[in-house]
Amino acid sequence: MIGLLADVVGRVSDQATTSTTTIPVPCSISSGGAKITSVCSDTNSLHISVAYRSILPVLVLVIGALALLAISAVLPKRSRPGLYALLTVAIGGLALIASVWQWSDIGNINAHVPAGAQAALNYRLAHQLTIGQQVFYDRFSVLFMALVSVATILGAMTTDSYLRREGLDGVEAYVLMLMAGTGAMLMAASAGLIMLFLGLEIMSISLYVMAAYHRRRTQSGEAGLKYFVLGAFSSAIFLYGVALVYGATGSTQFLEMANFLGANSLSHNGILLAGMALLIVGLGFKVAAVPFHFWTPDVYQGSPTPFAGYMAAVAKAAGFAGLLRVLDMGLSTQQANWRPAIWLMAVLTLLVGSVMAIAQRDLKRMLAYSSISQAGYVLVGLQAASSTGTAGALFYLFTYTFIIMGTFAIISIIQGRGEARNDLGAVRGLAKRRPLLAAVLLVFLLAQAGVPFTTGFLAKFYVIQAAVQSGQYVLAIIAMLSAAIAAFFYLRVALLMYGTEGEAVAGAPGVSGGAGVSGGAGAGDGSILAGLQPIPSLDGATATATLLDPPAVDEKVRLPVAVALGICAAFTIAAGLSSPMIDFARHATTLFNLK
């Protein structure tokens, strides 16, 4: 919709021939000019060139969301239950095709880079910094656009059966999902803090509402409220950081910031450091890095299960995209300052996530802590501050999308109507009841634990390799240690699935340690420290009782969910055996370390 007419009517000017060392600003007010009308004297009218190709998937999602709204406004209510899901899958598919096309289009751009450093820089700025220089058109953006498209497709497939089972209305869920995806794409593509903040808000506000979408579950409303309050707080912190960094560098554009910081050494860099810290805090909240993770378990537990999966995949990816853009591009000269902070965050995130996940009795809470721990590995890749580390982080985020969305899809199947069974006991004996489902869940669990021949192993391998290459041996050892701790609770779920009735009662560690461990969890749970009232959950005695209960829920798998699970599992195994994905991820770091 972005000025669709403008492309037809407005003159599309090509900025490729500009050859100044500074980044060209089209139609800016020159300080010597007398009147504004004389600024763009060649046309006597202000306009910029709008390169639609650089935001094609974003346009697809936005127009798709608006089309869904318009259709729902025209059609009578509840006329076609599956229609909106089908349309959303189609929109996501279109966005995926668009991003694949973008990938090859950028290949064309890369093929024509002229020789000479300055000429190459100008060429890239002209072709890869588009729409008023707000958006990067590089493979980093495109990789995330593809990721979000995939997540939207998978999310729409799994959401449909969930909404039908719970008797909820459809169209808003898909509109919000598409809008959240739009925000995530904009965050990944942003070339400046303003675009980044806007993308962050678009994504976050959609996700707040998605968390509160199940209107009849009190936990859902509670999750939405908590997410909203804490999220709005973190957005404000981020915005404060933007203001301080702007004050310190005089620009909100990443490349201009990097130029300024590269050319000037600040004698008083307190403002810059404070701004940087606030930016890290704001984005660290979105990716659920310790110590900004307190919202995660409550929100994942309360949110509708497929939305929790979408959140874990998309919000995390977009948050990391923002962190990579800010730290690796805008503040790349300040590595000495931010790398220790990220180091500490990575260590805390890895350990706290893994250890807390062991103590959880609730499947969704466990996965929430597990996703915190997984964010720690991406932080390890970010901390390396090298193209290897960035590639590892990208690979991690892309593969994790499939794993986590598949896991939450399975949980949404086995939890039954009204999300009745979210405790660990719900998976007991799953292998006997639904062997195929159990096998698929096993694949996801092994992948998250980092077992070889899955994408999870490769992902962990790449980020740890990057840490070793940049000399962070302690961090690498801690990451491996955390993987060993995390394997415990993934394998516990696997044991519960595959154990027989008697073994499950006597041998499963979750049962034997039930009361004691959950007592410890109550004391150590971060949500209490944060002053939040945790959602009433199982105490030790109830946990043991429910673990003994045979699950009595309808575990029917609808076709779209089955297809989505098949895609996730196939990708997790196939890309884990021999992966071209890491090559894609390496290509996606080309515009980085641009000097």
Added chain:
Amino acid sequence: MDDAPFRPWLAVAVGGGSNITYVEQYLPILLLMVVVGAFAGGSVAGSRLLGPKRPTGAKEGPYESGIAPRYGPAARFPVRFYLVAMIFIIFDIEVVFLYPWAVMYRQLGVFGLSEMAAFAVVVFIAFAYMVSNGALDWGPHQKRGVPATDQLTRSTTSTVRRVPRPHELLLGVGPISMEDYPEPEEPAAQPAPSP
């Protein structure tokens, strides 16, 4: 220099004159606000000073179709009215963007017009969606096409009985207080009355 006292008025006539100070531009607005305040305050004070005051219970009580009110005025209203507020908000935000656009309209030309058109179309789709969800359906929720059913509880006798006696009115008995009667249900939460 001798025209200094008239500078604010020049500002009105010329529309931001050449050599008046910045804050002086806002003097007409200030004067307008003073006039508005004086008019509003004067009207209230004038009617209070000049008008006769003979209050009775009937005059003080809220008017409800000629029937003495049985409940206190509704303190809450259904959450659906929030949608009306949302409509107001989104168009309010649009106005914020229209303001600088209008100032730069000539320079922006067709490019700016198409930008603003795209923005307005998106907002309008949101508006249409809200309207289709009943944002503008005022009053209690009612199903379309269902004929209004006779309310058996509301007959002539019941209506007449609720009217206070004349001596009650003379004694200055106002509307019955809220504490005496439970608060009615929210109109939207009530299902349509079944026959």
Added chain:
Amino acid sequence: MYAGFLASAASSGTDLANASAWAVFLVGAAMILTGAFGVILLRNPVHCALMLVITLFGIALEFIDQSADFLAAVQIIVYAGAIVILFLFVIMFLGVDRREAAGPEATKFQKPIALILGAVSLVEILILSQVDHWVSGAPSVAGRLDGPGENVQKLGQSIYTRYLLPFEMTAALLVIAVVAAVVLSRRQQPGASELRAADKEKLVVGPGGAE
């Protein structure tokens, strides 16, 4: 009166400008403080919301004093108009006549802590206002304030050229707000099966358990 004031200060234009700027600042500050005290001291929540309007008008006045015309207009259009309307709506939902009874523990610690925090932040601001080297950065992007063109023109030029994409994406934000309002204010219609599911949930999950 104004003419007399002018005549006395007619010797120098800058004196007049400074004097009127000071007058505007003082009036604005008085409005802000009056409104703020009204918000926390008045009993009726509707009156509190209306006092907030006075504060917001005062802030708009300070914006004008800082030559930020557009911000002043937005302050009045959006905050004094829309946001306070939303506040009033929320007050109406919750009930105008209802008074929130503050719990005993809230009153015991809340007031001293609020006072301490307020004093700390006041001291903080005073200290920070003495610090030099606030902005070490490059000149800003949109051009100098005393350069050619007025404030609103510069903003318009920035928004509709360089920040075109963020501007258009604001429309997406508005759409989300609309959808969110519809979703969250939709009536709840629990069906029979839903009630049973809720009961079942209650049976399985014991209430009040600490995790």
